[in-house]
Amino acid sequence: MPGNNFSSLPDELQLATAAHVKYIQSLDTRKDEYEYWLTEHLRLNGLYWGLTALHLLGHPDALPRNETIDFVLSCQHDSGGFGAAPGHDAHMLYTVSAVQILATIDAFDELETRGKGKGLVGKFIAGLQNRESGTFAGDEWGEEDTRFLYGALNALSLLGMLHLVHVDKAVQHVAACGNFDGGYGASPGAESHAAQIWTCVAALSVAGRIDLVDTDKLGRWLSERQTPSGGLNGRPEKKEDVCYSWFVLGSLEIIGKTHWIDREALIKFILGCQDTEKGGISDRPGDAVDVWHTVFGVAGLSVLRYPGLQPVDPTYCMPKSVIRRVLGK
Amino acid sequence: MPPKGKTVAKPKEAEKPTPPSTTTTSSPTQPTTVNDRTKQRIEAINPLSAAVTRAGGISHLAPAERTLYINARFAQSPTLRAKLGTKAQRDLWRHVNEASLPVRTLLPVIPKTNIWGSDKTGRDVGTYSPEEFAARSQRRNRLTCLLVASRAFEARRERARRGVKDPVTGEVVMVAENEVDQERERRREMDALRRELYGVKTGSYAQDPEWDGVVPVELGEQEGELAAIAYPEEYAEAISYLRASMLRKEYSPRTLRLTEHVIKLNPAHYTVWLYRFSILSALNLPIPGEINWLNGIALSNLKNYQIWHHRHLLVDHYYPTIASDPAALASFAASETDFLSEILERDTKNYHVWSYRSFLVRKLGMWKMDNERERRSVEAMIEDDVRNNSAWSHRFFVVFNDPEQSTPDVAATEPDPAVPGDIIEREIQYARNKIYLAPQNQSPWNYLRGVLVKGGRKLAEVEGFVGEFVKNLGDDEKEEVRSSHALDLLAEIYAEKGDREMAATCLKRLGEKWDPIRYGYWEWRRGMLEA
Numbered sequence: 049m050p051g052n053n054f055s056s057l058p059d060e061l062q063l064a065t066a067a068h069v070k071y072i073q074s075l076d077t078r079k080d081e082y083e084y085w086l087t088e089h090l091r092l093n094g095l096y097w098g099l100t101a102l103h104l105l106g107h108p109d110a111l112p113r114n115e116t117i118d119f120v121l122s123c124q125h126d127s128g129g130f131g132a133a134p135g136h137d138a139h140m141l142y143t144v145s146a147v148q149i150l151a152t153i154d155a156f157d158e159l160e161t162r163g164k165g166k167g168l169v170g171k172f173i174a175g176l177q178n179r180e181s182g183t184f185a186g187d188e189w190g191e192e193d194t195r196f197l198y199g200a201l202n203a204l205s206l207l208g209m210l211h212l213v214h215v216d217k218a219v220q221h222v223a224a225c226g227n228f229d230g231g232y233g234a235s236p237g238a239e240s241h242a243a244q245i246w247t248c249v250a251a252l253s254v255a256g257r258i259d260l261v262d263t264d265k266l267g268r269w270l271s272e273r274q275t276p277s278g279g280l281n282g283r284p285e286k287k288e289d290v291c292y293s294w295f296v297l298g299s300l301e302i303i304g305k306t307h308w309i310d311r312e313a314l315i316k317f318i319l320g321c322q323d324t325e326k327g328g329i330s331d332r333p334g335d336a337v338d339v340w341h342t343v344f345g346v347a348g349l350s351v352l353r354y355p356g357l358q359p360v361d362p363t364y365c366m367p368k369s370v371i372r373r374v375l376g377k
Numbered sequence: 378m379p380p381k382g383k384t385v386a387k388p389k390e391a392e393k394p395t396p397p398s399t400t401t402t403s404s405p406t407q408p409t410t411v412n413d414r415t416k417q418r419i420e421a422i423n424p425l426s427a428a429v430t431r432a433g434g435i436s437h438l439a440p441a442e443r444t445l446y447i448n449a450r451f452a453q454s455p456t457l458r459a460k461l462g463t464k465a466q467r468d469l470w471r472h473v474n475e476a477s478l479p480v481r482t483l484l485p486v487i488p489k490t491n492i493w494g495s496d497k498t499g500r501d502v503g504t505y506s507p508e509e510f511a512a513r514s515q516r517r518n519r520l521t522c523l524l525v526a527s528r529a530f531e532a533r534r535e536r537a538r539r540g541v542k543d544p545v546t547g548e549v550v551m552v553a554e555n556e557v558d559q560e561r562e563r564r565r566e567m568d569a570l571r572r573e574l575y576g577v578k579t580g581s582y583a584q585d586p587e588w589d590g591v592v593p594v595e596l597g598e599q600e601g602e603l604a605a606i607a608y609p610e611e612y613a614e615a616i617s618y619l620r621a622s623m624l625r626k627e628y629s630p631r632t633l634r635l636t637e638h639v640i641k642l643n644p645a646h647y648t649v650w651l652y653r654f655s656i657l658s659a660l661n662l663p664i665p666g667e668i669n670w671l672n673g674i675a676l677s678n679l680k681n682y683q684i685w686h687h688r689h690l691l692v693d694h695y696y697p698t699i700a701s702d703p704a705a706l707a708s709f710a711a712s713e714t715d716f717l718s719e720i721l722e723r724d725t726k727n728y729h730v731w732s733y734r735s736f737l738v739r740k741l742g743m744w745k746m747d748n749e750r751e752r753r754s755v756e757a758m759i760e761d762d763v764r765n766n767s768a769w770s771h772r773f774f775v776v777f778n779d780p781e782q783s784t785p786d787v788a789a790t791e792p793d794p795a796v797p798g799d800i801i802e803r804e805i806q807y808a809r810n811k812i813y814l815a816p817q818n819q820s821p822w823n824y825l826r827g828v829l830v831k832g833g834r835k836l837a838e839v840e841g842f843v844g845e846f847v848k849n850l851g852d853d854e855k856e857e858v859r860s861s862h863a864l865d866l867l868a869e870i871y872a873e874k875g876d877r878e879m880a881a882t883c884l885k886r887l888g889e890k891w892d893p894i895r896y897g898y899w900e901w902r903r904g905m906l907e908a
Contacts, residue, residue, distance in 0.1 A: 089646055135620065137648045187651070228773055228789040228827030234728070237735035237778060239770035241728060262790065271898045272819060278894075284766040284819040286726065308898035 061316060063354060064324040068342060069107045071327025072098040075339055091133040092123055096145035097343040099152055103367045104346050104358045108153075117155050120146050121163045128168030129187075140176055140186045143169065144199035151206045151374050152366055170209035173200050182217025193234050194225055198247035201254040202364060206374055210254075219257050222248045230265030242273060242282040242295040249299045253363040258303065267305035270296050278313030279332070289331045290321050290341045293348030294365065301351050301362035311352050318345045411493060411510045412503035425449050448472045497576025513574065520570045523563050530560045531589070560586045580614035587631055593617035594624060612642045623652055628659035640674060650683045654690050664695040665709075672716055676723070685729040692740060710741045714754060725758065726767045735774050744779035751775050763811050769820040776804060777831055792833035801832035809842055816846050816860035826866070836870045843867050851882050861892040868902070877906050 075098055087094070095116065102110045123130045123146065129138025130146040147169065150159055159166055176185045177200065184196040197218055204210045224236045225248055231240025232248035245266070252258050273280040273296045279288030280296040293314060300306045320333045321341070328337025329345035343365075350360040359368040408414035420427040425446040432438050438446060451457045452473045458466060493502035496513075505513065536550040543550055564586070568579040582588045594617055615638050622632045636653040639646060657667055668691060675684045699705040717734055721727065738744065743751050752775050758768040777783055777796060784795040808825040812818070829836060846863035849855040858864050868883035881903050888899035 087645075089648075137651065139647070223788065224786075226789055227770065228777075228830065229770075229823040230790065233770075234732050235736065237739065237774040238732040239728065239767050265790070268898065269823075271895050274894050276894070283726070284823070285764040286766075305898075305901075308895060308901065310894045310896070313894065 061319045067327035089132045092142040092145045097339045101343040101346045128172035140196045144203045147203040174212035177213050182221040194247045198251040201251050230269045246295040246299045250363045263303040271308040274309045278317035291344045294344035297351050298362045523567045582618045594620035628656045644678045644681045650687045679724045682729045685733045731767045766820045804828040822862035
C-alpha cells in the first residue's frame with residue numbers, strides 16, 4: 049500500500065473543513081431560494097445528512113441542539129411516524145432520519161417527554177412490514193424497496209426494538225434480491241446497484257447475518273467500481289460519483305475489503321470535488337455542491353482514515369462514538 | 378379624512394368676498410394634484426388661516442386682520458366663547474356678522490399627512506393628478522359593482538344548493554352553467570382590478586367558483602415566511618388547496634385536476650402522487666387513461682421515481698380486471714413494452730424504469746409472451762450498446778426466472794437443474810459473441826460467469842475461448858492481454874484445475890500491469906491460492 053502522506057498534498061487537495069461547516073450551517077438560512085421549497089420533501093433527510101457531516105468533521109455543535117430537536121419533533125405525526133417537514137405525510141425514510149438525528153444528538157429522552165414516545169415510533173415502523181414477505185413499505189401505500197427494509201432495521205436497532213419485526217423474514221427477502229454478479233438490487237430481479245447493495249449489506253449487518261453474503265464475489269464486483277479517475281461508480285459502465293464513495297466503500301468496509309481498492313486515488317478524487325471557498329462537495333469535479341454529496345464524501349474520507357475526521361460506522365453512516373453510546377458496543 | 382359634504386361650508390358663504398387684506402392672495406391656479414386641489418379648497422373656505430400661514434404667524438398680520446382672525450377662532454369654538462361674558466359674546470357675533478366670516482369650515486389639514494392612502498406601488502394617492510384620480514375612482518366603482526354581482530351569484534347558488542323556490546316564479550332556483558362561466562369571468566376582472574388598484578393578487582383557485590367553500594390550508598409558521606420571499610405564488614396556492622382537499626378526503630374530478638397541477642409544478646412531491654392514486658381508486662377511473670397521461674409526465678421527468686411507483690400501483694390495481702383475459706393481458710403488455718422502449722431510448726440505464734420492467738414481466742407473466750418479445754427487445758438494446766449493464770441484467774432475469782424453465786426460490790447465484798441445457802448453451806454463445814465486440818466490457822463477462830454457474834458448468838468449459846484474449850503470459854515483452862476480465866477468469870480456471878502456479882502468474886500480472894488500481898484485491902486473491 050502506498051503511504052498516506054496527506055500533509056504534503058497541495059492546498060486544493062486538503063479537506064476544507066471550515067468551509068464545509070459554514071456551508072452546512074447556511075443551508076437552513078436559504079429560505080429565499082425557490083430550490084429550498086422545492087426540496088421541502090427532503091427536509092428531514094437533509095438535516096440528517098448535514099448533522100452527520102458536521103459530527104464527522106468534528107463540529108458536533110455547529111447546529112443549535114434545541115432547535116434541531118424542535119424541528120424534528122414538529123415533523124412527527126400521531127401515528128408515531130415522521131414526515132419530511134411539518135404537514136408532510138409520515139414515511140419510513142423520514143422516520144429513520146428522525147431517529148438517526150435524535151440518536152446522534154442524544155435526544156431520545158426528548159422524544160419521550162416532548163414527542164410521542166419511542167414506543168409509537170417503533171410501532172409505526174413495525175406496522176410497515178409485510179409479514180408474509182418480510183419486506184417493508186415506505187408508507188401506508190405500500191411501495192417496497194430494500195431502502196425501506198434497511199431503514200427499518202437501522203432505526204429499530206437504534207431504538208432497541210428489533211424484536212417488533214420478523215428479522216428472519218426480512219433477511220430472507222434481502223437474500224432474494226441477490227444477483228448472479230454477486231450484487232444486490234432494489235427488488236428481486238432488479239439490477240445490482242451500489243446504493244442498493246449498501247442497504248442490503250448494512251441490513252444484513254444490523255441483523256447479524258453477514259454470513260449470508262458471498263463476500264469474495266461481492267467484494268470483487270464492488271472493487272470493480274473504481275474507475276481510472278480514482279472515483280467509484282454505482283454500476284458497470286457508468287460515471288463515477290462521490291456518493292458511491294460511500295455506498296461502495298461503506299459496503300466494502302462492512303465486509304472488510306476496503307483495501308481492495310486504491311485508497312489514495314479515491315481520496316484525491318473526493319477532495320477534487322470540493323468547493324474549497326464556499327464549502328460543500330459535488331458529484332464530480334466542477335459540478336454544483338449539495339448536502340447529500342457532502343455527507344457521503346466526508347463519510348468516505350472517514351472510512352479511508354483521512355486525518356482529522358471522526359470515525360464513521362459503515363453500517364449506520366453515523367459517528368462510531370454515537371453507535372457505541374446507543375448500542376453499547 | 379376626505380372632505381364630507383355636510384362639513385363643507387355653504388357655497389353662499391364661501392363665495393362671499395373675503396375681507397380686504399394687506400397680504401394679497403394669488404388667485405388659485407388649476408390644481409395639478411389631488412393634494413393641491415384639497416389645499417385650494419381648504420384655503421378657499423379658511424381665508425384667514427391661509428393668511429396667517431402666508432404671513433408667518435398671527436403677530437405678523439395687520440391689526441384689522443388679526444382681530445378678524447381671532448374673532449373667527451372664537452366664533453368657531455364654543456369652548457373659547459364660554460370664556461367670554463355675555464356682552465363680549467354679543468360684540469363677537471356682531472363683528473362676525475359684519476365681516477361675513479364663515480363659521481362652519483373644513484378643519485385645516487395637518488401638513489404632510491397622507492389623507493388619500495397609498496396605491497399598490499406605495500405612491501400617495503394625493504399626488505395623483507385629478508384625471509388619474511378620477512380613473513382610479515372609476516375602477517373602484519367598477520370593482521364594487523362586480524362585488525355586488527358576485528355576492529348575488531353566491532347567494533343564488535346557495536339558494537340553489539338548498540333547493541329554495543323563487544318567490545316570483547315559484548320554481549326551484551337553478552344555477553346554469555353559463556352563470557358559473559360569467560362568475561368566473563367576473564372574478565377574473567375583479568382580480569385584475571384588485572391587482573391594479575391594491576397590488577393584491579387572487580390565486581387561480583381563489584378565482585375559480587368551482588373551488589368556493591374550500592378554505593385553503595396555508596402552510597404553518599415556518600412556511601408562513603413564504604409570503605415574503607420569492608416563492609412562486611402559484612405553487613404556494615396550489616399546495617394550500619391540496620392540503621385542504623386531502624384533509625377533507627375529497628375525491629373528485631376537481632381534486633384530480635389539482636393533483637395534476639401540483640405534479641406539473643413539482644413531480645417530486647411524494648404526497649400528491651399518493652393522493653392522486655386514492656382519487657383514481659375512489660372514482661374508479663379507467664387505468665389505461667391514467668397510464669396514458671402518466672407517459673407524458675414520465676417522459677419529461679426521467680429521474681423521478683414517484684412516477685414509477687405510481688405506475689406500479691396502477692398495474693397492481695388494474696391487473697385483476699384483465700388477469701383472466703389473455704388477449705387483454707397481451708395487449709396491455711405490448712403497450713407497456715412499447716412505452717418502456719420509448720423511454721429507455723432516451724435514458725438507456727434508468728434504474729427506476731428497469732426495476733419497473735422486471736416487476737411488470739413477473740406480474741403479467743411476460744416470459745414467453747408474443748414470441749419472447751421481452752428477450753428480443755432487450756437483445757435489440759444490447760445490439761445498440763453492448764455496454765448497457767441494465768439490459769444484460771434484465772436479460773438474465775428474463776431467461777432464468779421463467780417459471781416454465783426454472784425452479785422457484787433458487788438464488789440467482791445457484792445452479793438450477795430445471796434450466797434446459799440448450800438454453801445454457803445459447804446464453805454462453807450469446808455472451809461470447811458480445812465479448813468479441815468489446816473484450817474489456819465487464820457486463821458480458823459477468824454474464825458468462827453467471828450462466829456457467831446457473832448451468833452447473835465448470836469454468837474450464839470456456840478455457841479455449843478465454844485463452845484467445847491472453848497471449849504469451851509472463852513474457853514481459855510479448856505479453857498481450859486484450860481483457861483484464863479474461864485474465865481474471867483464466868486465473869480462476871487454473872485454480873479450478875489445481876494449477877496454482879499459472880493462477881498466481883495471472884493474478885500477479887493483473888496487479889502489476891493490467892489492473893493496478895485493484896492491486897490490493899489481486900494480491901489478496903494470490904494469497905488465497907496458498908491457503
